[in-house]
Amino acid sequence: MDSPVQIPFKSFIQLKAEDATPVYLQIIFEFIKAIQLGLLPEGTKLPGTRILCKILLVNRNTLIKAFQDLEAQGFIEIRPNQGTFILSDQKQYQGKREISKAEKSNKAVGGFSFKCSSVLENPVEWSDLPLQFNDGLPDIRLVHTDIVARLYVSKLKRQKVREPWAQIQTQAHQHFKKQFFNFLNLTRGLRISESNLLTTSSHEVSLYLVAKLLLSEGDYVVVGSPGYYLSNMTLTDSGAKIIPVAVDEEGLHLAALKKVCETQKIRMVYLTSIYHYPSTILLSAKRRMEMLELAHQYGFVIVEDDYDFDFHLDSNPVLPLAAIDANEHVVYLGSFARSLPAGFGYGFITAPAAFIKELEKHQRILEPGIDVMKEQVLTNWIQDGEVHRLSKKNKLIYKARRDAFVRLLNDKLKGRIRFNIPTRGLAVWIEWLDHFNLIKMQQKCAENGLFLPKTILYQTKNMIATRLGFGSMNLNEMENAVDILARSLKSLLNKRND
Template identity: 40%
Template sequence: MSSPVDLPFLSFIQLDRNASSPVYIQAAQQIINAIQRGHLLIGSRLPGTRSLSDVLQVHRKTVTAIYAELEAQGWVEVCPNKGTFVINPEEGGLAVKTSDMPVSLAKYPEKTGYFFSKSNILDSPFEYSHCSYGFNDGVPDIRLMQMHNLSRIYSATMKRKSNRKKLGMYNQEGSEYFKAQLSTYLNLSRGLHITQENVLITRSTEMSLYIISQLLITTGDLVLVGELSFFSANMVFQKSGARIQIIPIDDQGIQVDYIRDNFEPGSIRLIYITPHHHYPTTVTLSAQRRIALLQLASEYGFVIIEDDHDYDFQYEQSAVMPLASADTQGMVIYIGAFGKSLAPGFRTGFVVAPYNLMCEMRKYLGIIDRQGDIIMEQALGEMIEEGDINRHLKKSLKVYRERRDLFCELLVDLLPEVVSFKKPTGGLALWTEWNVPFSLLKFANSCIQDDLFIPKTLLYQNAKVTAMRLGFGHLNDSEMEQSVAILKSRHDKMRC
């Protein structure tokens, strides 16, 4: 029950001793009004007569008269040896039980009293299920995360006095130490040539895209994306007012020649690509097209947003360097997420761009994320410097490579001549094309009956393609075997 000491009676009881109405009636009416408005909750215990008389500066007998009036009208109930409690006059009876929580008669408005614009663009496409098995678009397995090591580093970072001081400061610029470590890491792993002045730390890839869009896109600007592309990025661009047009994709990535053949110089504001493993098809943009795209960007004057969403997950020895590593004209904005092999709470987004653009982007970041996450960034920086990131990634890559191989074997063994795919050179998902078209939505819904969840965001179906992007990284061997067995079982039933 609420303590009477916590009830701010003077905030809703104002007595006028010059009024014609008696003081006890004034107080009783104002207490009733407070109950109706939710300032006093049903089940609240009112102060004793002596305490309330001190608060209201009235005689104790006046308070006795107030409570008598409230009880007569059915708003309070006096319980011997317990106190006076607020009740609901419509229900009556003893309102107080030791397990009851005070409730309010007042209701919060269900709708606003004013107009505001609604966005269909930002309707969340994400779904959730309680099925025992499920696919996603390719996320790591948090069971592989070295929780003990991560917690040790984070705890040690929290305990340092030098870091505690930073907790009391706004830090929209991000940890300079982490940016220095991250820039070195990106230079070594991606072949970039940057300093910490070229790095912006964000919460996620979506936040990075939002800031870029706010800065670069105006209503009506033309943005090019792949014929099949990342839905979250498209949502951000559309919400910023961009006109989105698609570029055809083949087994070498986006068709760069299509841009030259169908658009004029100066007509394109930017192009969004995931060249390392195109989302969702996982194909890699060829070296020839990378060079051609960089040349075309300089000639046409459009920005390239390069999203290397799964660069860390490479299973071949010869890694393809990002376009940003060969950009000499300042046309590429490179974005990604650091720590993808870790749990979501240990990841952070980043943007790499020329210094003049970075200065403007930090202004936007200061509006939406002024406080930053200095302790997490400090911990991640130490993980880079001490080599923990490389060691963890090396161990997890071995597991993910084995899972990729097993997933491909299961599809070949259980769904021969049904599904076509190419074994990806990296990433945590497989692009599977179903050879005979059928309703993927109905198929996904039927799989739920066998405890397998396939989100709609993984389904790609039109006149040209019937395909799914199936993530395997989060599944161990037995989970993978069971999931593919359900796919086979449900497909066989649909054919019958």
Template identity: 70%
Template sequence: MDSPVEIPFKSFIQLKPEENTALYLQIVFEFIKAIQTGFLPEGTKLPGTRILCKVLAVNRNTLIKAFQDLESQGWIETLPNKGTFILSQQKQKNKTDFMAAKEITAETNIGFSFQRSTILENPTEISNLPYQFNDGMPDLRLMQTDVLARLYVSKLKRRKTFKAYEQIQLRSHLNFKTHFSNYLNLTRGIRISTSNLLTTSSHEIALYLVTKVLIAPVDKVVVASPGYYMSNMTLTNTGAQIISIPVNEDGIDTKRLKEICETSVIRVLYLTSSYHYPTTIPLSAKKRMEVLELANQYGFVILEDDYDFDFHYDNNPVLPLAAFDSNQKVVYIGSFGKSLPSGFSYGFVAAPSEFIKELEKHQNILEPGIDVLKEQVLTEWITEGEVHRLSKKNKKIYKERRDQFISILNEKLNGSITFKIPPRGLAIWVEWLDHFNLITFQKECSDKGLFLPKTILYQTKNLTATRLGFGHLEKEEMEKAISILKECLEIITH
């Protein structure tokens, strides 16, 4: 094994002190990633903390705290008078109850070089534990696969010759866009035609296409903090300079936004205005007007991400900024059909027609084909009112689950947490009144049969919070999961 001081730690340990995630947690996550990807194989001896803290430019106490976490999770072990060593992956699996969704091994004899991204990582984790939280996903058990299957099969049986099928592709796609744009106009208060609409296979593809066309490496992009890890990853990958602004009790800090605009040229403000991720705070009416005025005054583009519109629980949903955009400063992206089976949901972009034309050029490379059958099925669902019926039914179910979840939180964790009741969405933003180590809490919950993915954990110097999704849980599952939270909280705080 090479001398530990020869290991190029800076090439694969990427720390960002300016971010809200505590620095020791960044070190923990980066070391785990390096071990899983093979940069730090079993048996590797690590340098002493004094040497390594100089290499990584961090405080020694911060590094020691990170190493304590890594050792408690089974990723490293410290032997008296010998040093600190990387454990084997087999040992790690014995000490943890979850695994990464995709395990990547380092290729040592590859015959060519290629660009490696230190930004784009798959944050998804898979667990076999009986109880699990996520960041707010719908319940797959509620999806009406039988109805969709019948419609799909009927469309397949009506399919004519391939030549005729090819000829109707564009006409069918235009018909789908017509009904879909009308649906968006009706439900979200925006005023668009087919020329203002781009449909994509997913919300993530929609965001990627927009950032590809809209943002250059020299640009400055403002995001809220805390923010959505997936969108932040996509935005950072453009090479732009990311500027964070805090979120207050009524949305982003517009005073801070104006201060930034007065000293810098901002290209884009990325905003989850109606239902901020992860805190679930809606942007107040006053601030919504302020944001639009600032965009008009300083010339930046508002990239509005309405990722969870399908799940609002009142009769007067907060309309997107795009509904009030008279100066064409808003690019509106969202998702449709989250309650539909996998493969039937859509992402979309609503924007000025010239911008949509440019997006289509790039989409033709990423998604050159049109799934005519799927579009015809969804068009029929929209025109027959099935989408509205399903949406109304699901909102009733998820509202009941939200209320049940809140009741159980108040019953079992009263005095330990604070939260606000969200008017939409499938998650609750929970702030813990005690300041404790979330990684230790995660491990304790895992030992008791409850999985908390790291993507729902938020910890800074002044914040210990968790985004708890409830949409996928029935009442009995909620009670058990929250009971485990309570039990583990008592263990680590007493």
């Protein structure tokens, strides 16, 4: 963005006069959310307080108070005679800081108060527009709900009610885990046993449990930049301080990571090594080995998130770092059966047995019950090869959609974008070659019936990019969506040149 005044603050800083939360706290929370979503990129110079007060319609003393708190938290830097800047590089992570007023703030309702989080604000938007891009979700229209329903009902009818329920749960769960760890060993090249596996209700729960056990207040965690907003929120909520490291064409930049390790004690590196979110980059073979060596040298834990393994579309899948981890530095997270109906998918964690045993203690509080029927259905699907059959069928469909989507991008946006064809996953990361504001692009697309959620928009001083999920669209929907993108871009550029 050429000038701080050009930043459309009103489009993402939403202040509500009727809200019981003080205005200065609303400003703090909204700025933190905008920074985490990449709407205010690192190094951005903010307008002067007088100008910003006129834009946001707030009192200058209120804004100054909010900025002082944001600076104390490490989100901005106020430089005398220069201006106010979103912090760049690693400045916000150096040294200790006191817990700010915003972090300590409680919100009172009725006769009690409770802690407010400035981290866990929900950034997800909803729309009823006929066409919608997402960040790479599967198509629910391809889900075989009828088959799963029949299996589930048959298990209910055959249930041996005479046996003690606790015994039924234990036996069924152990049988499921046996089939599941064999399945993971076969498909992902792991060498685990039942004691190295924990299954959870979702991928998000898996990361929450791992963060709770590994991280303490003030621990440093390295993540790829750009990164995944939800995982960053989970890690930050645990009390960790996030250090972003750039991702280039070979994945996480390990020279930069090593430099960080030489100056800070890193507790964890959160890594999407096979299909980086959002840029879809694969960590190169050379860097994969170097990453394991760095973990051994500096003693940090690699939390490897393989969130989209189900959708490798070309040749054989690349195996995770966990498959070649000789020194047990990797905690491997993944999801299972994303093509099944909602509620039938699973998250899982593989790690050293002692770590899994400790995780189970926390899971018993968070997820005390076991859905025996669901586990029996999935056990049957694995044993009968139905999971492989469904996966193979859906991959053919999604590969055809990817190839069609790539052709449409090349036809309608040629010369305006650059991208690599992803070998897995259901999204394409495109970088725009023209300079324009993505929020204005979002608004222009919405006028034409296409929804672009802010969570797929990435804009910094040196990059304008978008993660476009194609998996949930058929060919006709893709054609219409890309056509709207092209027309909206043309309209924006023409307006700018007038």
